[in-house]
Amino acid sequence: MIRFEDVVFVHQNGVRALDGVSLDIPDGETVAIVGENGAGKTTLVKHVTGLLKPREGRVLVDGVDTTSVSTARLSRKVGVAFQNPDHQLFSESVREEVAFALRNFQFPEDMIEKRVKLELGQFGLAEYERSSPLVLSGGEKKRLTLACILAWDPGIVILDEPTVGQDAIQKEKLSETIRMLRSQGKTVIVVSHDIEFLWPLQPRTIVMKSGKVVGDGPAKECMLDSEVLRSARVAQPQLVSFYRHLSERPADPFVDPLDAKRWLSGGRAG
Amino acid sequence: MANVLEIEKLNFTYVDTWKKVVSDFDLAVPEEEVVVLAGPSGCGKSTLLRAVNGLIPHMYGGQYSGSVTVAGKSVKDTPMRDLAQTVGFLFQNPENQIFMFSVERDIAFGLENLGVPRPEMRKRVDEAISLLGIEHLAQRAPHELSDGQKQRVALAGVLAMRPRLVILDEPTSLLDPRTAAELVELVGRLRKETGATFVIVEHRLDLVTRVADRMVVMDRGAKVLDGTPSQVLFGDEAELYGIAVPAATRLQKLLAKDGAVGTDRLMGPEELAAETGRGKK
Incomplete structure (x- = not known):
């Protein structure tokens, strides 16, 4: 469980990046955080990892106040893939990159061997095992950061703009990975501008604006609130916009184009 | 109409990997066209x-054959300095191309490097500022700007060079x-106001197809699809090449099967x- 209690964070330049945020994220929930650039999304997730500590209020991860534990200890529970993979890749080879945290967490060597193989295979990086992370493309680096985190099996996985630089095929794989993590009971927090990527996942959606939470609920409710979306400069998924422009419509917006087609042809037959 | 960009039978292999990255690529882009390049x-x-x-x-060294011509200049035989006035390039991350202490200085940077006389420079910088509607930012420091503002400043710097191709x-x-x-709507307007030709690499097709005349899809170094955005996206091959067909377009395609809607446009x-x-x- 992640709990934010009236959290305020102020940057050195005086900007209130978090301005009284209160939230509960129960274990196993998939959460999307959306909002324009500068709304406070990345600052929020950095509080979960303990990289930033609140100026006012408290952040609790599994009941533990993040100011009372080291970031290193928290990271056993919380894995985060930042927006810019260059900020977290530094080893000489791809395999060493994945093994790094596992060594720090004192996994036995044979276990490390197995986890590295498993994760590199999972993310299509096996052929680069001995290459330097620096030769990878932007999309491959992003997948490597994800492989590194999942290797140590944290209960909370945070992905900050995971779809940037990924093509449609890689996005589909990423979407499958998120579904897999969800079925493993992990808490997954995705910060993204890519509303069309988020929509089929139907996450709980938190809308942020100027350091405040201005919308919070199931994707189906949040994404229908055009007022809130407009004020937070968040785009509406195309299928929700289509749904809104129908004169008659079903109770819930369409998740997939096929749902829309089925409903329309059913309606016509009747 | 004359072609601003002509690529003929281009092949390129990087010297360090010996993998052919561009393969027998042909493309002719007429003036004022907006082309989306995807793949x-x-x-x-x-x-x-x-x-x-x-x-x-x-x-970059490598094996090169074929030709690329921009506004009549052969790229291979034209010094970079001259090309800089013909082809403008906006990077993904504006941080890579803005680095001066004021927005105006940043926009003027390319012109300063070319030794453009002061009065002419002033005129072109003002013109670029007004094209992008960033008068209010001219005296600001680039690092204080939001990401969208930085992207506009970087684009102003590109347009101040008056390139034929962006x-x-x-x-x-x-x-x-x-x-x-x-930003995408801005491109649509700039094409009309500057007469420049635009080539855009973009994954967010729902946005960019609003202003694009044409869509070219590349796979393994070769051109595999080329047509209007609606021809390419309503075709059955786009998804095979890893193109993210927008949800509304997928729905339009499904509905068109029953004749409920047409497919003449997106x-x-x-x-x-x-x-x-x-x-x-």
Whole structure:
């Protein structure tokens, strides 16, 4: 469980990046955080990892106040893939990159061997095992950061703009990975501008604006609130916009184009 | 109409990997066209763009055959300095191209390097500022700006050179959706006002197809699809090449199978709802 209690964070330049945020994220929930650039999304997730500590209020991860534990200890529970993979890749080879945290967490060597193989295979990086992370493309680096985190099996996985630089095929794989993590009971927090990527996942959606939470609920409710979306400069998924422009419509917006087609042809037959 | 960009039988292999990255590529782009270049990661898009702005072959070594001509200049035989006035390039991350202490100085940077006389420089900087509607930012420091503002400043710097061809490499990938939509609409307007030709590499097709005349898809170094955005996206092959067909377009395609809507043009969600005959009055 992640709990934010009236959290305020102020940057050195005086900007209130978090301005009284209160939230509960129960274990196993998939959460999307959306909002324009500068709304406070990345600052929020950095509080979960303990990289930033609140100026006012408290952040609790599994009941533990993040100011009372080291970031290193928290990271056993919380894995985060930042927006810019260059900020977290530094080893000489791809395999060493994945093994790094596992060594720090004192996994036995044979276990490390197995986890590295498993994760590199999972993310299509096996052929680069001995290459330097620096030769990878932007999309491959992003997948490597994800492989590194999942290797140590944290209960909370945070992905900050995971779809940037990924093509449609890689996005589909990423979407499958998120579904897999969800079925493993992990808490997954995705910060993204890519509303069309988020929509089929139907996450709980938190809308942020100027350091405040201005919308919070199931994707189906949040994404229908055009007022809130407009004020937070968040785009509406195309299928929700289509749904809104129908004169008659079903109770819930369409998740997939096929749902829309089925409903329309059913309606016509009747 | 004359072609601003002509690529003929281009082949390129980097010297360090010996993998052919661009393969028998042909493309002719007439004046004032807006072309979207798409394709899966690693398909050779970035290499192709480097061959258009001259980084290939002037800066990157490799095996090169065929020709690239921009506004009548052979890229291979034209010094980078001259190409800089013909081809403008906007990077994905504006941080890579803005670095001065004021927005105005940043926009003037390329012109200063070319030794353009002061009065002419003033005129072109003012023109670029007004084209992008960033008068209010002119005296600000670039590092204080938002990402969308930085992207506009970088684009002003590109346009101040008065290029005939402007290349945008994933210009919206770091922008939030509303800011991205504004940038794309801006491209539509700039094409009319400057008469420049635009080539845009972009994954967010729902946005960019609003202003594009044409869509070219690349796979493994070769051109595999070329047509209007609606021809390409309604075809059955686009998804096979890893193109993210927007949700509204997938729905339009499904509905078109029953003849409920046409496929002569791409429709946005609102228009699509109206076309089904079930839209709000």
